[in-house]
Amino acid sequence: MKSPAFEYIRAESVAGAMSAYAEAGDDVVYLAGGHSVVPSLALRLQAPALMIDLSEIAALSGISFQDGWLRIGAMTRHVQAINDPLIAAQAPLFAAAAPFVAHPAIRNRGTLGGSLAHADPASEFPAAAVAMRVELEIASPKGTRRVPADEFFLDIYETAIEPGEILLAIHVPGPVAGQVIGFDEITRRQGDYAMVGAAVQAVAKDGILQDISIALFSVGTRPTRAVAAQAALMGRVIDDASIADAKAALGDDLDPPDDLQFPATMRLHLARVLLGRILANLEAVA
Amino acid sequence: MKTDITLTVNGDAVREAVEPRTSLADLLRDNLQLTGTHLGCEMGACGACLVMLDGAPVHACLVLAVQASGHKVETIEGLNESGLIKDLQERFHDRNALQCGFCTNGMLMSAQALLSENPMPSRPEIREALSGNYCRCTGYESIVDAISATAKMRSGQTGEVS
Numbered sequence: 001m002k003s004p005a006f007e008y009i010r011a012e013s014v015a016g017a018m019s020a021y022a023e024a025g026d027d028v029v030y031l032a033g034g035h036s037v038v039p040s041l042a043l044r045l046q047a048p049a050l051m052i053d054l055s056e057i058a059a060l061s062g063i064s065f066q067d068g069w070l071r072i073g074a075m076t077r078h079v080q081a082i083n084d085p086l087i088a089a090q091a092p093l094f095a096a097a098a099p100f101v102a103h104p105a106i107r108n109r110g111t112l113g114g115s116l117a118h119a120d121p122a123s124e125f126p127a128a129a130v131a132m133r134v135e136l137e138i139a140s141p142k143g144t145r146r147v148p149a150d151e152f153f154l155d156i157y158e159t160a161i162e163p164g165e166i167l168l169a170i171h172v173p174g175p176v177a178g179q180v181i182g183f184d185e186i187t188r189r190q191g192d193y194a195m196v197g198a199a200v201q202a203v204a205k206d207g208i209l210q211d212i213s214i215a216l217f218s219v220g221t222r223p224t225r226a227v228a229a230q231a232a233l234m235g236r237v238i239d240d241a242s243i244a245d246a247k248a249a250l251g252d253d254l255d256p257p258d259d260l261q262f263p264a265t266m267r268l269h270l271a272r273v274l275l276g277r278i279l280a281n282l283e284a285v286a
Numbered sequence: 287m288k289t290d291i292t293l294t295v296n297g298d299a300v301r302e303a304v305e306p307r308t309s310l311a312d313l314l315r316d317n318l319q320l321t322g323t324h325l326g327c328e329m330g331a332c333g334a335c336l337v338m339l340d341g342a343p344v345h346a347c348l349v350l351a352v353q354a355s356g357h358k359v360e361t362i363e364g365l366n367e368s369g370l371i372k373d374l375q376e377r378f379h380d381r382n383a384l385q386c387g388f389c390t391n392g393m394l395m396s397a398q399a400l401l402s403e404n405p406m407p408s409r410p411e412i413r414e415a416l417s418g419n420y421c422r423c424t425g426y427e428s429i430v431d432a433i434s435a436t437a438k439m440r441s442g443q444t445g446e447v448s
Contacts, residue, residue: 001328008289008306008352031353038348039329041307051306053353079342103418104396106330108342109349190417 003041010053014060014139014166017052021164022141024050030166031055032075032114035106060113060168065090070172071137074113078102081112081125091172093132093199096183097124103191113167116152119159119222122193126153127223128183130215131199135171136160144168153222178210179203182278185218186270194218195261196270200278207237216271219256228252229275238283246279247272291355295320296364304351311335311346313354314361322362322391326420333419334388336395337361343395362391371398374436383432385423392419397433406437 006029011017021028029048031037032055040046054060060075063086070090081087081098088095094112101107101115101124115125116136129136130153135146138161147160154160161167185197196218203211212233214226228249236242256267288303295318302317309328314320314337326332328347335346338360365371374397377383384390393416400407400415407415412430421429 002312003307003309005305005307007287008350010352010355031350034350034353035330035345035348038309038350042328042347055353056356103333104399104415105333105336105343105345105418106348109339109344190414 001042001044003038004044004047006041006048007050008053009050010055011057014054014057014168017054017057017166018139018141018164020050020052026163028052028164032060032117033077033109033111034114035102035110036114036118036120054166060166063087065174068174070174072112072170072172074111074117074167074169076112076170078107078110078112078115079104082107090174091132091134092175092181093128093183093201094125094172096181097128097199100124100183100185100187100191100194100197112170116170117159117161117167119153119157121156121220121222122218124183124185124194124197124199124217127197127215127217128199129170130223130225131181131201131213132172133213134173136167137169137171138165139168140165146171150225156221158222176203178205180282182282184274184278186274196267196274198271198274198278200275200282202233202238202282204238209233209236209238214275216254216275219254219267219271224254226250226253226275233279238279243276243279243283247276250275289352289355291352293354293356294358296360296367302351306350306352308351309347310337310339310349310351310354310359313351314346314359320361320363322366324388324391326388331418331420332389333392333396336392336419338365338395338399343399362394365394365398373439374398374401374432377432377436377439378429381428381432381435383425383428385425389419389421389423393421393429397429397436400433401437401440405441407433409434 027049031053061073064071081094129149134149136152137146152160182200185194187194198216201213212230215223217223229246232245232249256264258264290303292301311325314323324334326334330345330348336343337346412433
């Protein structure tokens with residue numbers, strides 16, 4: 001279908017975009033890569049009066065490493081998560097997640113910031129962000145603030161970004177020695193939405209887990225940290241026994257809904273299978 | 287209200303006034319009569335509308351014409367006339383890699399982008415590169431054959447698919 005009519009402004013600065021938003025009232029949509037917004041317009045899921053295009057704002061681009069944190073501009077394209085050496089070195093879970101996101105042409109255009117701000121509970125980057133414990137830098141007319149990923153994703157398509165605010169950058173804490181990662185998902189087709197997926201980041205010393213961070217996606221209304229599974233693994237060696245305990249603990253972490261595709265019990269089963277596979281791979285490298 | 291845009295399409299400077307809701311695909315097809323860019327799903331799923339934007343394939347249905355202002359677009363007409371994909375087109379022809387031809391624009395765009403990044407892709411890599419391109423005539427095997435053969439010929443091998 002064709003999109004409904006709207007007015008359009010190409011913003012030149014973050015401040016300019018926010019003041020245009022404030023002037024126009026709330027019937028506004030911000031545009032980044034457009035790969036969630038534009039189809040939603042074509043499907044007439046929304047019909048804003050004004051679109052403010054953020055994509056040419058220089059301050060939203062760029063990837064840099066400073067003081068132990070990687071700053072990834074919100075307008076960074078998915079394809080850069082695959083190709084950029086700084087992301088590969090400092091935010092490896094984004095690099096591992098990116099090939100699972102949609103298809104090559106989508107990845108040329110879709111943005112990391114857009115994906116996080118959109119907060120589709122079935123998408124890959126939000127779960128990677130939770131597992132990496134990133135902080136999201138958000139601009140508001142009152143100033144900027146940084147929100148930890150665990151507090152950023154609130155509900156389906158809902159984040160800590162208030163109306164009119166703009167996600168500026170993703171700050172990733174640099175990896176520590178001994179860190180290993182795992183990312184995988186179960187899908188029916190390459191590039192399709194995951195039936196269930198998981199991002200895992202761990203630090204092992206002499207084989208003993210000093211830290212473990214697990215986030216699952218496509219399991220509920222937002223990317224979900226597996227607190228009980230993490231607790232089942234902390235301070236232990238990754239082996240058959242600890243993997244079995246972590247898989248069992250997932251029952252306390254997840255309460256997936258039944259949906260049209262398959263029942264909740266199957267989703268929980270698949271989550272356990274997937275976590276087991278990822279942990280078994282970590283066992284090999286940890 | 288219409289917005290003035292300027293962009294480069296197949297090497298030519300284009301100046302148009304468009305409604306902001308106009309997709310790049312509609313601009314190309316309706317205003318510029320470049321109808322080789324096909325419109326299937328208009329939601330980024332089928333891959334029939336791929337064009338090169340600043341050298342990389344994107345869905346022309348998911349890019350607004352206003353967003354393309356100041357940028358460089360190349361359509362299948364431009365690629366065709368450049369001669370850059372003549373060998374790829376010939377391999378598609380040889381191997382019956384198209385039946386109705388609706389998906390072919392997108393297949394050629396994805397194939398050309400793949401081969402420019404990865405001159406000797408494996409068959410699984412070719413399939414992955416085509417994962418966002420639907421062919422409803424079920425011609426995937428021959429499309430993969432054609433791309434694989436082009437890769438081999440470009441690298442000086444025979445291009446025969448065993």
